[in-house]
Amino acid sequence: MELFFRKSMIAVTGLFLCLFLIVHLSANCILLLPEEVARGLYNSYSTTLRENPLIKIVAYALYLSILLHVVYALLVSLRNKKAKPTKYAVNRSSENSTWASQNMGLLGAFILLFIVVHLANFWARIKLGMGDVVGTDALGNVDVYAVTSSLFHNIYYVIFYSFLMIPLGFHLHHGLKSAFKTLGFYHKAGLRLVAKIALIYAVIMSVGFGIIPLIVYFK
Amino acid sequence: MKVAFRIWRQDNPNEKGGFKEYQVDNLNADMSFLEALDHLNELLVLRNEKVVAFEYDCREGICGQCGVFINGRAHGPHDNVTTCQLHMRSFQDGETIVIEPWRAKSFPVIKDLIVDRSAFDRIIEQGGYISAKTGTAPEANAIPIGKEISDRAMDAAACIGCGACVATCKNSSAALFTSAKINHLNLLPQGQPEAYRRVIEMTAQMAKEGFGHCTFTGACEVECPEGISITNIAEMNARYFKAKIFS
Ligand code: HEM
Ligand code: FES
Numbered sequence: 001m002e003l004f005f006r007k008s009m010i011a012v013t014g015l016f017l018c019l020f021l022i023v024h025l026s027a028n029c030i031l032l033l034p035e036e037v038a039r040g041l042y043n044s045y046s047t048t049l050r051e052n053p054l055i056k057i058v059a060y061a062l063y064l065s066i067l068l069h070v071v072y073a074l075l076v077s078l079r080n081k082k083a084k085p086t087k088y089a090v091n092r093s094s095e096n097s098t099w100a101s102q103n104m105g106l107l108g109a110f111i112l113l114f115i116v117v118h119l120a121n122f123w124a125r126i127k128l129g130m131g132d133v134v135g136t137d138a139l140g141n142v143d144v145y146a147v148t149s150s151l152f153h154n155i156y157y158v159i160f161y162s163f164l165m166i167p168l169g170f171h172l173h174h175g176l177k178s179a180f181k182t183l184g185f186y187h188k189a190g191l192r193l194v195a196k197i198a199l200i201y202a203v204i205m206s207v208g209f210g211i212i213p214l215i216v217y218f219k
Numbered sequence: 220m221k222v223a224f225r226i227w228r229q230d231n232p233n234e235k236g237g238f239k240e241y242q243v244d245n246l247n248a249d250m251s252f253l254e255a256l257d258h259l260n261e262l263l264v265l266r267n268e269k270v271v272a273f274e275y276d277c278r279e280g281i282c283g284q285c286g287v288f289i290n291g292r293a294h295g296p297h298d299n300v301t302t303c304q305l306h307m308r309s310f311q312d313g314e315t316i317v318i319e320p321w322r323a324k325s326f327p328v329i330k331d332l333i334v335d336r337s338a339f340d341r342i343i344e345q346g347g348y349i350s351a352k353t354g355t356a357p358e359a360n361a362i363p364i365g366k367e368i369s370d371r372a373m374d375a376a377a378c379i380g381c382g383a384c385v386a387t388c389k390n391s392s393a394a395l396f397t398s399a400k401i402n403h404l405n406l407l408p409q410g411q412p413e414a415y416r417r418v419i420e421m422t423a424q425m426a427k428e429g430f431g432h433c434t435f436t437g438a439c440e441v442e443c444p445e446g447i448s449i450t451n452i453a454e455m456n457a458r459y460f461k462a463k464i465f466s
Binding site: 002003004006007076079080082083084085086087088089090091092093095096097098101102104174177178180181182183184185186188191 | 238288290291292296298317319322323324325387388389390391392422425426429430431432433434435436437438441442448449450451452453454456457458459460
């Protein structure tokens with residue numbers, strides 16, 4: 001039945017995206033190393049990924065997850081809007097729930113904006129060959145490091161990338177807690193633990209991703 | 220004590236409705252909120268105006284009839300309290316108190332502050348009962364039930380169906396109400412024969428009535444007069460998946 005199916009799809013795809021973010025952030029930490037080490041390491045890592053057929057499958061699962069997550073989030077939000085056609089003249093929702101939990105759609109829209117720009121910056125240039133030609137490094141690997149480094153020496157992109165990690169953090173904090181309940185995990189002590197982990201996870205992700213562009217800029 | 224009531228007035232379901240403000244003095248801080256509304260209505264009778272329609276029955280926090288939205292909160296400013304258990308001492312002298320009916324597509328306004336909550340009744344009709352033989356009451360200790368299970372079932376059974384969960388939920392989700400009714404029966408031996416059918420059919424009716432999706436904002440468990448835990452909704456989801464697989 002749609003009431004369960006749609007919400008479960010958001011939860012499953014959301015959790016998959018959460019796993020991906022861990023791997024993605026770990027890899028991006030290479031960018032924090034001194035340039036001599038970072039360039040070679042980052043480019044060879046990126047080449048290994050690109051040439052692995054298994055990663056290709058994971059990549060398609062990732063694109064599909066983002067698409068399904070957004071589509072079902074939209075359907076859920078539309079039904080929810082229809083279910084409350086008249087708003088209250090006075091509503092003190094901050095006294096009974098968090099702001100993030102009340103604004104997941106808005107937070108998601110910021111993330112979507114980020115994803116579109118992010119894919120245009122990297123995926124379109126490296127995989128689709130759009131924009132300036134990307135060179136190779138000393139080892140003959142595609143110089144993804146150079147793409148990253150030049151992007152993060154543009155202050156506007158640094159601000160854009162770092163700022164949008166704030167809504168990401170709020171979305172992840174509520175999303176992670178919510179996903180477990182959506183999927184039927186109802187053990188009380190377990191959920192308290194999930195809430196703690198969700199907070200730690202969200203802080204690490206938003207601070208981690210948010211600080212990398214700043215560090216690269218000032219390096 | 221003196222306050223201004225800013226109250227939603229609407230003659231019938233089809234009328235547009237709007238707010239009207241009433242100054243009321245000679246109130247006592249120890250009066251209940253509903254007594255203050257009674258006082259307003261007496262004044263309106265004397266002035267030959269239409270009284271404000273609002274619902275109540277027990278006035279002792281057990282029947283679930285009295286819910287209204289007060290100053291932006293379901294059942295007023297306190298957590299886990301019914302409107303009838305709210306007192307004027309919770310407000311400031313001279314304060315303006317905004318009173319609105321529950322807002323949800325599935326709870327249409329009938330008149331002023333009264334909404335039609337029969338959508339809840341139709342959810343109950345789909346399985347909020349057990350099949351039992353009539354006749355003499357069976358021996359109470361014939362079916363032993365563990366303390367942990369009986370506590371969880373009784374906690375869920377405490378739901379008085381006031382509708383505050385739907386009212387406060389930004390999605391007008393009826394998940395807290397429906398899950399409390401399902402879990403209460405599905406936890407107990409008496410609820411087992413219809414266990415799978417109950418969760419499938421009650422949730423199907425909940426969807427048919429037009430309630431929204433639960434997104435776990437948690438507002439419902441804060442406004443619920445009985446403090447029904449939101450984990451009931453997660454438990455309902457688990458029961459739903461189980462029923463889909465095994466039935
Ligand atoms: C990195 C990308 C993203 C991740 C990791 C992520 C993660 C999650 C998770 C784990 C949930 C919880 C599912 C549940 O409540 O059961 C969720 C819910 C949701 N997401 Fe995302 N999400 C991402 C991007 C987006 C985008 C781009 C949008 C929309 C444009 C979006 C909109 C929503 C909405 C509307 C919900 C449900 C709201 C709610 O439960 O209150 N998300 N997300
Ligand atoms: S009138 Fe019965 S609960 Fe308030």
